Amino acid sequence: MTTLSDPQQGSFRLSMLLNDTRYRSYTFQFVALLLLIALMAFLGINLMRNLAEAGLNISYGFLGVPAGYDINQSLIDYSSQDSNLRAAMVGIINTLLVAFLACVTATILGVLAGVARLSKNWLVSKLMAVYVEIFRNIPVLIWILMIYTLMTAVLPSPSAFRGDDPASSMFLGAFAFTNRGVYIPWPVWGPGSMFVVATFVLSIIAAIAYRRYAVKLLFDTGKLLPRAWPTAAILILPTLLAFFILGRPVSLDYPALAGFNFGGGLQIGAPLIALWLALSVYTGAFIAENVRAGIQAISRGQTEAASSLGLRPKRVMNLVVLPQALRVIIPPLISQYLNITKNSSLAIAVGYADITATLGGITLNQTGRAIECVLLLMLFYLTISLSISAIMNVYNTSVSLKER
Amino acid sequence: MNKSVFFGALTVAGVLAGASVAATLDDVKARGNLNCGVATGLAGFAAPNSNGEWEGFDVAVCRAVAAAIFNDPQAVEFIPTTGKTRFTALASGEIDFLARNTTWTFSRDVDLKFDFVGVNYYDGQGFMVPKALGVSSAKELDGATVCIQTGTTTELNLADYFRNNNISYEPVPVETNAEGQQQYLAGACDTYTTDASGLAATRATFENPGDHVILPEIISKEPLGPLVRHGDNDWGDLTRWVLNALIAAEELGVTSANVEEMASNATNPEIARLLGTEGTLGEMLGLEADWAKNAIAAEGNYGEIFAKNIGEETPIGLSRGLNAQWTDGGLLYAPPVR
Ligand SMILES: N[C@@H](CCC(=O)N[C@@H](CS)C(=O)NCC(=O)O)C(=O)O
Numbered sequence: 001m002t003t004l005s006d007p008q009q010g011s012f013r014l015s016m017l018l019n020d021t022r023y024r025s026y027t028f029q030f031v032a033l034l035l036l037i038a039l040m041a042f043l044g045i046n047l048m049r050n051l052a053e054a055g056l057n058i059s060y061g062f063l064g065v066p067a068g069y070d071i072n073q074s075l076i077d078y079s080s081q082d083s084n085l086r087a088a089m090v091g092i093i094n095t096l097l098v099a100f101l102a103c104v105t106a107t108i109l110g111v112l113a114g115v116a117r118l119s120k121n122w123l124v125s126k127l128m129a130v131y132v133e134i135f136r137n138i139p140v141l142i143w144i145l146m147i148y149t150l151m152t153a154v155l156p157s158p159s160a161f162r163g164d165d166p167a168s169s170m171f172l173g174a175f176a177f178t179n180r181g182v183y184i185p186w187p188v189w190g191p192g193s194m195f196v197v198a199t200f201v202l203s204i205i206a207a208i209a210y211r212r213y214a215v216k217l218l219f220d221t222g223k224l225l226p227r228a229w230p231t232a233a234i235l236i237l238p239t240l241l242a243f244f245i246l247g248r249p250v251s252l253d254y255p256a257l258a259g260f261n262f263g264g265g266l267q268i269g270a271p272l273i274a275l276w277l278a279l280s281v282y283t284g285a286f287i288a289e290n291v292r293a294g295i296q297a298i299s300r301g302q303t304e305a306a307s308s309l310g311l312r313p314k315r316v317m318n319l320v321v322l323p324q325a326l327r328v329i330i331p332p333l334i335s336q337y338l339n340i341t342k343n344s345s346l347a348i349a350v351g352y353a354d355i356t357a358t359l360g361g362i363t364l365n366q367t368g369r370a371i372e373c374v375l376l377l378m379l380f381y382l383t384i385s386l387s388i389s390a391i392m393n394v395y396n397t398s399v400s401l402k403e404r
Numbered sequence: 405m406n407k408s409v410f411f412g413a414l415t416v417a418g419v420l421a422g423a424s425v426a427a428t429l430d431d432v433k434a435r436g437n438l439n440c441g442v443a444t445g446l447a448g449f450a451a452p453n454s455n456g457e458w459e460g461f462d463v464a465v466c467r468a469v470a471a472a473i474f475n476d477p478q479a480v481e482f483i484p485t486t487g488k489t490r491f492t493a494l495a496s497g498e499i500d501f502l503a504r505n506t507t508w509t510f511s512r513d514v515d516l517k518f519d520f521v522g523v524n525y526y527d528g529q530g531f532m533v534p535k536a537l538g539v540s541s542a543k544e545l546d547g548a549t550v551c552i553q554t555g556t557t558t559e560l561n562l563a564d565y566f567r568n569n570n571i572s573y574e575p576v577p578v579e580t581n582a583e584g585q586q587q588y589l590a591g592a593c594d595t596y597t598t599d600a601s602g603l604a605a606t607r608a609t610f611e612n613p614g615d616h617v618i619l620p621e622i623i624s625k626e627p628l629g630p631l632v633r634h635g636d637n638d639w640g641d642l643t644r645w646v647l648n649a650l651i652a653a654e655e656l657g658v659t660s661a662n663v664e665e666m667a668s669n670a671t672n673p674e675i676a677r678l679l680g681t682e683g684t685l686g687e688m689l690g691l692e693a694d695w696a697k698n699a700i701a702a703e704g705n706y707g708e709i710f711a712k713n714i715g716e717e718t719p720i721g722l723s724r725g726l727n728a729q730w731t732d733g734g735l736l737y738a739p740p741v742r
Contacts, residue, residue, distance in 0.1 A: 054495075054635070055517055068560045070575050080563035157591030159537070179592050180549055180576075259547035260537075260594045261574070270592070351577040357554075362577075365488045365555035368495075368516040 047371070062367040063088070069362050071353045073269050084363045091358030092380065098272060098354065099341040099384075102279035106340060107333070109280055110287025115317070117292050128288065135285035141346050143282050148274035148350040155179040158261050176255050176262050182273060183255035186266035192249035199242040200235075207234045271352035275344065283340050287333060294329035295321055326399050334392040338385050345381075355380055428500050428632070428639035429473070429690055437479040440466035441499035444484040444580045448605040448714040449505055458482045461713040462503040464703040465524060465630055465647060469501060472646045472695040477702035486579050488555035491516055494633060501643055503630040505599060507557045517634040521644035522651075524629050524706075526726035526735050528622035529558050530600035532607060535615050537594060542621040546571035551584045551593035553577075558598050561624040581606060595619075599626045601714065601722060608719040642689045649696040652678060652738035653705035655729050660704035667697050678741045685741070706736065 017027045051057060067087040070080050074090045075097065117128035135143070156168040158178050170176045176183040214225040243250065255265030298321050306320040307313075347354035348361055356377065364373040432438055442450035442462055450460040458466075458480075467477035485493050485504055494502045495517070505527075506512075508520040533539050542565070552559050554577040566573050576593045578584040585606050588596040596603065600622060607613045630647065632640050653659070656675050658666050667679040676682035680693035689695060703709050710727065714720045728734025 068563055070563045070566075070573070072575050072577070080560075080567060152587065152590045152592045159591065159594075179590060260545075261547055261549060263547075348579075351554075353577075357577070361488065362554050362559065365491070366560065368491060368511075370492060 051371070058372060059369075060372055062363070062369050062372070065367075067363060068366065071358060072351075073272065073353055084359070084367065087363060088355060088359040088376070091353060091355035094352065094358075095341070095344055095347075095354040095356075096384075098275050098279070098347065098352065099337075099344050101276050102283065102340045102344070103337050105276070105280040106283040106287055106336070109284030110336075111291050113284060113288035114291025114295070117288060118295060132285045132288050135281050136289070138282075140278055140282040140343050141349060143278035144274055144346055144349055147278050148270060151270045151274060152179040158257065161257055161262075170255075174254055174265075178262070179270060180261065181267050181269040183262040183265045183267050185252040185254045186264075187250050188253045190249040190251065192246040195246055196239060196242045196250055200239045203235050203238050207231045210234060269352070271347065271350040274350050275347050275352050279340050279343055283336050283343075286339075287336050290329050290332040290336070291325070293332075294325035294327075297328045298324050323399070327396075327401065330392065330396045330399065334389055334396070337388050337392065341384055341388060342381060428636045429642060432473060432500055436474075437481050438466065438470045438473065438501060439481050439483055439499045440469070441483050441485045441490055441493050441502040441504055442466065443504045444486055444582065446505065446581050446602060446605050447609050448718065448720040449602070450482070450484075450503075459713070461525070461709060462505065462630075464709040464713065465503045465650070466501065467702045468650055468699040469643055469646045471702035472642070472649075472691060472699040475692070475694070475698045486555070487553045488579065490555075491518070494518065494631065497633075500639070501630060501632055505602060505628050506631060507599075507626045508629050508631075509557060512631075518631045519634050519637075519640045520629045520631045521640055522629050522647040523627040523735075524647060525601060525627075527599045527601045527626040527628050529561050529597060529624040529626055530603050530622055531595045531597045531619040532588070532603045532616055533595045533619060535617055539595075539619070542619045542623065543569055543571070545573060545595060547573065548594040549574045549576055549592070551576045551578055551587050551596045553581065553584055553598055554579065556598070557624070557626065562597055565623045585609070599628065601628075601720075604722055605714065605720050608721070613719075638690065642691070645685075645689060646696075646699050648738040649678060649699055649741070650706040650709065651729075651736050652741055653696070653700045654707040654736075655731065655738065658700055658705060659708055660701050663697055663700045667694070674741055683742075 017023050048058075063085040064083050066081050067084045068080050069087070071078055071087065071090050073094060075093050076086075076090060078086060078090050113128045113131055116124050117132065119125045119128075155177050156179065158176075158180060160167040161169065161176065161178075174185045210230060211227060214227055217223050217225060253264045255262040255267075258264070302320055302324065303316055306316040311319065344354055345356040345360075348357045351357070359373055359380075360377045364370055367373075440463075442458065442460075445451045446460070448460055450458060450462045453459045463482065466480050466482065470480040471477040473479070483493065483499050485499070485502070490502055490504050490506065491512075493499045503524075505525075506520075507527075508523060512518055513520055531542050531545070533545075539545060545566075550562060550573045552562055552575050559575075559577075562573070562575070576587060578587055581598070581602065584596055584598070587593055589610070596606070598606075600618065603618050607616050607618070610616060630643060632643055652674075653663075656672065656678065658675060658678070663679065666675055667681055670676035670679060670681055673682060677685055679697045680686050680695065684693070686693040686695045692698075704712065707729075710722075710724065711717060714722045716723055724732070724734060726735050728736065730737040
């Protein structure tokens with residue numbers, strides 16, 4: 001006879017909340033939740049009361065009034081007469097711009113450095129090790145300031161390009177490197193240029209279709225079509241044809257000295273360059289380590305098996321190792337992207353007009369609405385970070401092991 | 405930086421109630437020193453000297469207040485603030501008194517909930533350019549790149565001025581005067597704009613001040629003065645009257661050199677009231693009778709402070725101009741001490 005029996009169903013007593021291990025954890029979690037809510041409520045009420053006593057109130061009315069200040073880089077129309085909300089939009093776009101640029105270059109850099117660090121070439125792998133160790137062990141703010149200071153101190157100011165015998169001249173007559181930024185030629189889209197663009201887009205689609213067809217043909221019949229030159233031809237020829245038939249609707253606008261600065265072309269401001277470069281090289285070093293870890297996580301057996309099938313080393317990497325390594329690489333990559341986005345708020349150190357500098361800086365200061373602005377900032381960064389996570393998670397699921 | 409704003413906001417939320425309701429004077433006395441917000445470094449106005457002691461025109465006002473309370477001009481803790489951090493520092497109670505080239509404006513007084521206790525320098529915004537640029541008027545600055553301290557009135561005036569004159573510019577925002585100076589000298593901007601007094605002070609520290617000119621246009625009114633939190637009127641009164649005492653002392657001919665002697669045998673009743681040999685003005689402020697005597701003895705009267713820190717004999721070389729006594733055709737006019 002056994003004295004052990006299953007606990008009787010349905011005979012729930014209140015004391016079980018504490019004594020029964022099945023319920024105890026819920027009890028504790030519930031109590032913790034209540035405490036947390038109480039704490040938040042206390043902080044909230046305290047905030048409101050203190051604000052009221054100081055004669056302040058929470059109000060977002062300031063978002064509608066004219067900002068009154070100018071912003072040096074704006075991808076949308078903006079003047080000092082526009083509202084604080086619009087100034088915040090300018091900041092958001094600038095944040096997203098630098099975050100996007102830095103994510104792209106950091107990824108490229110990171111993948112290259114990560115793969116190169118595993119190279120059999122001693123010099124290459126050691127160089128990459130040095131890169132990784134130096135860049136990820138110095139705070140990113142220092143990198144931002146260093147690059148910015150170097151740019152402003154080393155590069156000539158636009159006035160050095162002026163005069164009959166200027167101290168500096170433009171690179172290839174088309175690029176100007178100044179301490180205020182880099183000026184590059186930029187296309188001007190004339191009437192009819194839409195057709196050229198449309199032709200190019202269609203060519204891309206056609207090129208992809210051609211490559212698919214070539215692969216299919218290879219698999220079905222074993223016939224190998226050339227791929228490189230037809231792709232190039234499809235990409236370039238129709239667009240070129242359209243360009244000349246339509247009478248060259250797209251032209252290049254070259255930067256040229258105009259008054260105090262260069263006019264024409266595209267100006268990439270020194271703050272943007274400093275921030276972009278610094279975020280890229282800094283985060284690239286972290287990504288390189290993720291990539292290396294990802295590759296090393298793939299067992300040697302995979303490489304050996306692939307090699308014994310006769311695959312060349314490059315193909316082993318591209319077809320066997322990297323696709324599997326991606327599964328290991330992507331989750332930490334997400335957090336690197338998040339880091340880039342959040343670190344971009346250091347923009348303020350070099351006067352780049354991101355959201356922290358506009359809404360969280362000048363608007364906050366000129367209106368004195370600190371709490372409102374900081375809450376908005378938190379909301380913004382939270383939304384952006386969660387969105388990046390969501391997108392990357394979708395991608396992660398798409399490359400993860402499909403279990404059948 | 406992001407963080408400091410956030411914590412600033414939290415502190416505002418958390419500490420403000422205590423800070424604004426409690427009597428600041430009691431807090432200051434209990435602490436044993438005055439927390440005074442000043443610039444991060446602006447020669448002549450507020451900058452540490454080679455011994456690490458703070459000196460300058462704004463610093464002197466802080467010292468006078470400390471002397472009035474403690475009879476010790478050294479009983480001040482100086483807290484460097486930027487254009488952006490100064491108001492949070494004051495609102496949160498981190499500082500008791502802000503003397504940092506701060507312009508008295510409607511919204512700072514009314515909306516940001518501060519009280520300006522007076523004006524210690526009547527100023528206006530100007531532009532500095534390198535001589536080599538060949539510019540002689542601000543109107544010729546179309547398309548120029550302008551270094552500008554963020555979080556200041558000058559930032560807003562600049563936008564208005566260029567828009568009104570239908571010319572364009574590109575702002576380079578900087579946090580501190582030191583950063584602005586560095587950018588300007590590196591040629592990252594064509595012109596530096598701020599209060600004309602600040603320009604003179606900045607230029608005085610250049611290696612070749614003669615290579616730079618301050619353009620004739622003054623584009624705004626910048627009455628610079630010390631301020632306190634709104635709500636503690638007693639503290640506001642105290643600081644206002646320390647400043648007035650310095651100004652009145654100059655008008656009455658009381659200097660740091662003769663203040664002791666004047667106090668012991670004052671014949672002019674206004675001087676006697678000011679220096680505490682007659683009446684109970686000190687008591688009304690919650691201070692000793694010799695509060696003003698100590699304040700004047702600290703760094704001198706207004707005129708002495710001006711001459712020593714930014715006057716014509718100094719490298720900064722500012723003339724009194726609007727900041728002369730009303731009896732000399734200036735705007736300084738202390739209300740009667742009675
Ligand atoms: N008066 C203006 C501008 C004040 C200002 O920022 N002045 C500069 C230059 S005159 C300054 O004091 N800088 C010192 C520092 O950067 O610490 C305001 O109140 O907004």
